[in-house]
Amino acid sequence: MSEPASAFAVGQRWLSETQPELGLGMVENVEHRRVTVLFPATGERRTYAADNTPLWRAQLAAGELLRDLEGRDLTVVDLLEHNGFVTYLVRDTAGNEEPLPETRIDPTLRLSRPQQRLRAGRLDTDTWFRLRVQALEQTARLATAPARGLIGARISPIPHQLHIAAEVADRHQPRVLLADEVGLGKTIEAGLILHRLLLAGRVRRVLVLVPEPLLHQWLVELLRRFNRRFALFDRERLRGRGQAADAGNPFESEQQILCSLELLRDDPGLAESAMQAGWDLLICDEAHHLEWTPASASPAYDLVAGLAAQTPAVLLLTATPEQLGRAGHFGRLRLLDPERFGDYQDFLNEEARYAPVAELVTRLLDPSPLNADEQQRLEELVGPQDGGGPDPDLEAGALATEAQSSSEEADNAVPPGRQALIDRLLDLQGTGRVLFRNTRAAISGFPERQLYPAALEPSATESIADIDPLDPQRSALDDPDWAESDPRVDWLIEQLRALSPAKALLIAAAAETVLDLRRFLLERAGIHAAVFHEGMPIVERDRAAAFFADPEEGAQLLLCSEIGSEGRNFQFAHHLILFDLPEDPELLEQRIGRLDRIGQTETVAIHVPYRTGTADEVLFRWYHEGLDAFSAHQPAAPAVYWEQQERLGELLLDPAPEADEIAALVAEAASRRAELDAQLTQGRDRLLELSSHRPAVGRALAEAIDAEDRDPAIETFLTGLWDAFGVEREPGPSGSIVVRPGAHMMQERFPELPDEGLTATFSRTHALAHEERQFLTREHPLSRAALELVTGSHLGTSALVLTQDPRFPSSAVLLEAVYVAECPAPPVLNAQRFLPPTARRMLIDEHGQERSTEIDADALGGKCLRSRRPLAKALLEAKRKILDAMVTLAEQQAARETAELRDQAVALMRRELDGELVRLETLAQRNPAVRSEEIEALKAERDALTEALANSRLRLDALRVIAFA
Structure with a gap:
């Protein structure tokens, strides 16, 4: 459309009709019938003939949203035009009003003015209109999905992981210890929590601290499973930066950073930089390495304590929370809430009170009625309902009736009344708000274990007295040929030949051991083994792990030093x-857990060679006969070890221990393990098990993900968009799809599509089997960018089709108006929970009647008139007045619905937040794990949402005229 030269003035904002991706342009110069426009978003400058430009004036109306140069979301209240230049009166999210010159509008803001475009004859194809409606629907579904943040992860939907992720991520500033037993997926839980928080906009700056050997594994897992690209801060990248005064703070250069704990611990300058950078979320893996006692703390502990003290949300991960004793465990809880966990002795005393609570919870799981003493105890622990009256759920008759009605359910579900009581008990008395620990005993899906011991006679040249039980290969440092006299080496060669071609993982304590074993195996038996130890660069470790994992050309054996027992997962093998x-x-x-974990499809074979008459045999018997540690995970084993550590050490150092001494220690270990198992089952471990895994919640989330996986809507949208945009696609191997940039695309690049293209799948099953393929869901970056590409542009905002329908006479028109519910609120409030950006489609006829309930607008296809401009222009000109009136009627209908929409959103918000607020305030009276900051933050969130939702509205997003011939 041509514009007269007088229409342009310096400072005005204009948009390119043909290249909307340039963003908002600003007129820099007007002279000699030419106009120069700067597009700040891209840095491009274009000069046009003033009387023939592809530009249209970017001018907003009252009620529309914009964003200023500071990134603030503002609502237009009014506008004043003077000499062709516009100043807007705007309102911010706090309700403050101020003038804003149009030069201060964010140049990346995308404006879509359907009524203005329709009047100007700027039409899109019907295909783009339909794609726009689909995009709006998909965006709304993503915003309201109960499993949002859990859908797009490349994982099998395992209920206990989903429950923890949703429970933690939905808290305000969560601070928890994830301590699931080895193999239960605490790293996946942390990734899901992170992903859900990032998608909701509740966190932006994230620091992940892990042991240095796990850096690359975390980097790959975050990208492969969650599509999260973290900046890797390693020694090479940060060399000397911590001490350089003029280098700036490196931790302010990225939003999401992965760093080794050792690097910060060893470099005070870098540690201080990390402290000053400011974070929304801190994640610390292998937190059992953070040592604390009432008398002292390790440097690593002090470092994390400093970061945790100034970071709102903190996740600590460990599979072995009590590896350094109860004091160390308390110290880690202290990092999360120093006020709640202020005194170690109080902590121990509190734990002693868990046993009767766990016993009562167990009784509530039993369908039989409670006796009078149990009812009284329940009332003492739970208290009356709000208002002071008796709690009807506590009545024996009601409980018995509920139990009988539900006792025969197939899944043995807890009766609803009792489940509510159990939840209340766990809230009030348990530790689940701070600590989550699922156990193998409570979670199905683990393989069996089978022990294969090998009792070996020491060789004639090997002196038992020379064998150091705490470093069995000590002689490797002195004698490079130690393996010549070690019977375990010959046994290993024969064992590998017997197992071939099955893969085996070998773990030994020292790196020297695995290096010598590799040499001996190659020289004496021609066996090529991969090695994995702490002396290798991280990239070489990754290559070794990949070489071992290769099913066709990879190594049969991977030799690991002790670090192989932390972090790495090798469940594709089943011989340890x-x-x-x-x-x-x-x-x-931890060693056994590298193979024994969810996802293992075979029985885990554990091979243990030991030399008879040596400390090897003492330690093997203590584990096997005393702790039964090879057959299953034993939660009581750490406590037994701490009690017997000194005596066990003495026997291991004794070159000729008495048989009766060994037998006595083993028998005592077995007895003590059984005793502690009973106590743990009755006490805190039972409470943790119940609070850490709510099967009904986890199942519901898993079912929601399954429903998302079966819904073809996102695949339909993406394939349609690719075709319209000019992206090439073709079938790939095994049901995959190959997508690559086309030669004639609408724009130079399609967002998130690499220049070389990609191979993708919409199937979770295929994605889990083929990690090299992109797993496309609504949450994938490519999908979200595609939705933004459509909804954030003018594409599909105005369309005109010509059709025939016996219900309508020739020359009649219908107007389809698409409105979008929106709420101008900061992302951290996640207002879309209560007011999703749902598309409301209205169908207005010439008599002003709204017909969308009786006429399917999607079925009203026809001939698109975009390419027949003269006909389209004539039709729109002939119907201009009636179309303007129809738009006005649609606006009036939207205004009426807006009030109802606001009321519904506010009511939904108050029900959810007021209920949670009452719950937290009640809990805080009995359970100190509920922080006062959490309650105050929830109140502030409720007040902010009340105000934000009051400013919500329905915004006109697209118009389609349907003309009948």
């Missing part, structure tokens, strides 16, 4: 060789 045994039972469980 423990060349030596660690003294700590939690380290032993």
Whole structure:
């Protein structure tokens, strides 16, 4: 459309009709019938003939949203035009009003003015209109999905992981310890929590601290499973930056950073930079390495304590929370809430009170009625309902009736009344708000374990007295040929030949051991083994792990030093060789957990060679006969170890221990383990098990994800968009799809599509089996960028089709008006929970009647008139007055519905937040784990949402005229 030269003035904002991706342009110069426009979003400058430009004036109306140069979301209240230049009166999210010159509008803001475009004859194809409606629907579904943030992860939907992720991520500034037993997926839980928080906009700046050997594994997992690209801050990248005064703070250069704990611990300058950078979320893996006692703390502990003290949300991860004793466990809880966990002795005393609570919870799981004493105890613990009256759920008759009505359910579900009581008990008395620990005993899906011990006679040249039980390969440092006399080496060669071609993972304590074993195996038996130890660069470790994982050309054996027992997962193998045994039972469980985890499809075969008459045999018998540690995870084993550590150490150092001494220690270990198992089942472990895994919640989330996976809507939208945009696609192997940039695309690039293209799948099953393929869901970056590409542009905002229908006479018209519910609120409020950006489609006829309930607008297809401009222009000109009146009627209908929409959103918000607020305030009276800051933050959130929702509205997003011939 041509514009007269007088229409342009310096400072005005204009948009390019043909290249909307340039963003808002600003007129820089007008002279000699030419106009120069700067597009700040892209840095491009264009000069046009003033009387023939592809530009249209970017001018907003009252009620529309914009964003200023500071990134503030503002609502237009009014506008004043003077000499062709516009100043807007705007209102911010706090209700403050101020003038804003149009030069201060964010140049990346995308404006879509359907009525203005329709009047000007700027039409889109019907295909784009339909794609726009689909995009709006998909955006709304993403915003309101109960499993939002959990859908797009490349994981199998396992209920206990989903429950923890949703429970933690939905808290205000969550601070928890994720301590699931080895193999239960605490790293996945942390990733899901992170992903859900980022998608909701509740966190932006994230620091992940992990042991240095796990850096690359975390980097790959965050990208592969969650499509999260973290900046890797390693020693090479940060060399010297911590001490350089003029280098700036490196931690302010990225939003999401992955760094090793050791790097910050060893460099005070870098540690201080990390402290000053400011974070929304801190994640610390392998937190059992953070040592604390009432008398002292390790440097690593002090570092994390400093970061945790000034970071609102904190996740600590450990599979072995008590590896350094109860004091160390308390110290980690202290990092999360120093006020709640201020005194170690109080903590121990509190835990002693868990047993009767767990016993009562167990009784509530039993369908039989409670006796009088149990009812009284329940009332003492739970208290009356709000208002002071008796709690009807506590009446024996009601409980018995509920139990009988539900006792025969197939899944043995807890009766509803009792489940509410159990939830209340766990809230009031348990520790689940701070600590989540699922156990293998409570979660199905784990493989069996089978022990294959090998009792070996020491060789004639090997002196038992020379074998150091705490470093069985000590002689490797002195004698490079130690393996010549070690019977375990010959046994290993024969065992590998017997197992071939099955893969085996061997773990030994020291890196020197695995290096010598690799040499001996190659020289004496021609066996090529991959090695994995702490002396290797991280990239080489990754290559070794990949070489071992290769099913066709990879190594049969991977030799790992002790670090192989932390972080890495090798469940594709099912033979584990423990060349030596660690003294700590939690380290032993970590070793076994590399294979024994959810996802393992075979029985885990544990091969343990030991030399008879040596400390090897003492340690093996203590584990096998005393702790039964090879057959299953033993939660009581760490406590037994701490009690027997000194005596066990003495026996291990004794070159000729008495048989009766060994038998006595083993028998005592077995007795003590059984006793502690009973106590843990009755006490805190039982409460943790119940609070950490709510099967009904987890199942509901898993079912929601399954429903999302079966819904073809996002695939339909993306394939239609690719075709319209000019992206090439073709079938790939095994049901995949190959997508690549086309030669004639609408724009130079399609967002999130690499220049070389990608291979993708919409199937979760295929994505889990083929990690090299992109898993496309609504949450994938490409999908979200595609939705933004459509909804954030003018594409599909105005369309005109010509059709025939016996219900309408020739020359009649219908107007389809698409409105979008929107609420101008900061992302952190997540207002879309209560007011999703749902598309409201109205169908107005020439008599002013709204016909969308009786006429399917999607069925009203026809001939698109975009390419027949003269006909379209004539039709629109002939119907201009009636169309303006129809738009006015649609606006009036939208205004009426807006009030109802606001009321519904506010009511929904108050029901949810007021209920949670009452719950937290009640809990805070009995359970100190509920922080006062959490309650105050919830009140502030409720007040802010009340105000934001009051400013919500229906915004006109697109118009389609349907003309009948």
